[in-house]
Amino acid sequence: MKLIQIIKITFLSFFLFIKCTVGPDYQKVVTDRPEFFKETRNSSWKIADPKDDILKGKWWEVYNDPFLNELEEQIDTSNHNILASIAQMEQALALLGQSKAGYFPTIGTNTSITRQRQGSSYTQNPTETTNYSVNLNATWIPDLWGSIRRSVEANEAAFQANQAQVENIKLSIHSSLAQYYFQLRTADKNQSILNEIVECTKKQLDMIHKSNELGIASAVDVQKIESQYELSKLNAEDNLIIREQYEHAIAILLGKAPAEFSLEAKDTNIQIPNLPIILSSELLERRPDIAQAERLVAQANAQIGIAKAAYFPSLNLSANGGYSSNDINNLFTLPALIWSVGASLAETIFDAGARQDKVDAAEANYRSLVNQYKQTVLQALQNVEDNLSAYNHLKSEELYQFNSLNRIETIYNLSNEQLEQGIINSSDLLNAKINLQNSKKSFNDLINKRVLNSINLIASLGGGWKQDLKK
Structure with a gap:
């Protein structure tokens, strides 16, 4: 009991010792950003209410395609890049737990039996003894200068950065799957059109051959139609290549070999959703790549404190207690009790500037990551502006193309009447x-x-992900 009391008093007194945490406390980096996106001004864009219109969770469901929804549901558990990023996140979580273990003492035990002979073979009466011992030892390095606390901060920020990285990879792969899927469906729709063109040119070819036999059409006319017929078949075959390549790409995203996956051809009417636009400040909370960059800055800030803590002495407390006896029957008796407590203080007196260099390196790394974070924000804003601009212009182009299609369809109907x-x-x-x-x-x-x-625009706005960096 006396040993236990001594250990408790020793550790408690040092635990209550005045501690400080060296290094700067983290302050989130402030970035200059506009209140509105440039491409939403003087337009009909609606500013979304974050409580109502923001896309959440399964953002691909806005396209109302059950086949796409089914494929998207498989991604998180089958894509190897996502699974690899999850494993990296789990590794970061383990490192966080490892750093937190530094708050507590390390306790070990040792049990031994030693048989010893004293005296040589020439000694008349050599003695042989057996020693039995059971020991419990503890060591602890109190976090007087906050080195462990800064290490925990750094590893916590690293874990959160890995969380954001997982979401960033998921967003990229989910959006790639949606793009490949719709490109495949567009190829399906185009295939029926191209096949129809092949059929029409074949009919023209048959007609021109008959006209040529009757002497109405020249050989030049025949060659012209034959050339058009071959090109129509070429275009139809080329579209099949495109379709098959997208099918292969989808298989790989699903973690399957192309031979294990096929998607039946289907004529799909693609629906373009009307997307609300949010404030740029909300963008910063939704994009996982921005959250990841900000967490890396926090990690770098904590590493400055770790480097500065090396300037201060480290205190090592140790305690050892147990029983040792030559007679196993008396091993756990008071006379067999042994114990010791101790403390050591270590300080580096000269290191040729190595510690200062580590501090300088940590501070330089912090400044580098701050600028990378700011650049990530700017690139994100550019990404959104680019997609907004394209969204606006493509919507106008759709109207023009639709009007042109209606007029050409009218021409075809009139041609039927003229025939x-x-x-x-x-x-x-x-x-x-x-x-x-x-x-x-x-x-x-x-x-x-x-x-x-529209998929790129959703992805540039963070998809359906909302920052939730919980351990």
Whole structure:
């Protein structure tokens, strides 16, 4: 009991010893940013209320595509890049726990049995003894200067940065999957159009061959239509390549070999969601890459304190107690009790400036990360502005393309009437139909641009992620 009391008093007295934490306390970096995005001024953009209109969680559901939703649900548990980033986050959490262990003493135990012979073989009466011992030892380095506390701060910030990195990778992969999916569906839609063009040119080719046999069409006319027919088949085949490549890309994102995955062709009407725009200050809370950069600054700030703590002496407290006896029956008796307590103070007197160099390096690293954080914010704002600009212009382009498509469709309908009236021939009608199909493809391609842009815009606004850096 006496040993336990001594240990308790020793550790408690030093624990209550006046402690300080060296190094600067972290202050979040302030960045200059505009209140509104440039590309939302003088436009019909709605400023979203953060409580209502902000996309949350499964942002891809705004496209109302059950096939896409099903694929997106598989990503988090099957994509190897996401799983690797989660493992790195778990490693950072373990390092955080390891640094927190420094607050507490290290306690160990040792049990031994020693058989000893004294005297040589020439001694008349050599003696042999057996010693039994059980020891409990404890060591503790009190965190007088805050080195451990700064280490915990650094590892906590590193863990939070890893959390944000996981979300950043998830956002990138979820958005890539959505883009590949819609590009594949656009290819599906275009394939039926391109096949229709092939069929039309084939009919034209058959007609021109008959005309040539009758002496109405020249060989040049035949070669011209044959060239158009070959090009139409080429375009149809090329679209199949695009479709298959996107299918392979989706398989890889899902953690599967391309041979293990296929997606049935489907004519999908892609819906472009109307997206509300938020204030830039809210953007900083939603983008995981910005949160990650800010947490790395916090980690660097704590590392300055760790470096400065090396200037101060370190105190090492130790205690050892147990029992030792030559007779195992008397091992746990008072006469067999042994104990010791001690303290040591260590201080570096000369290191040729090594500690100052470490402090300088930590401070330089902090300044570097501060500027990287500010640059990340600026790049994020540019990313949003670029996508907003494209969103506005592509929406106008869609209207123009839609109007053009309607006029070409009207021309085709009028051509049907003219054919019935004998004003034009079947070849002219086929030309009108081919023009209509090409216009439909152009419209589909524009819709594809718009949906890809909307995905980029959602991603640039942080997707559905909201900062929640909890341990």
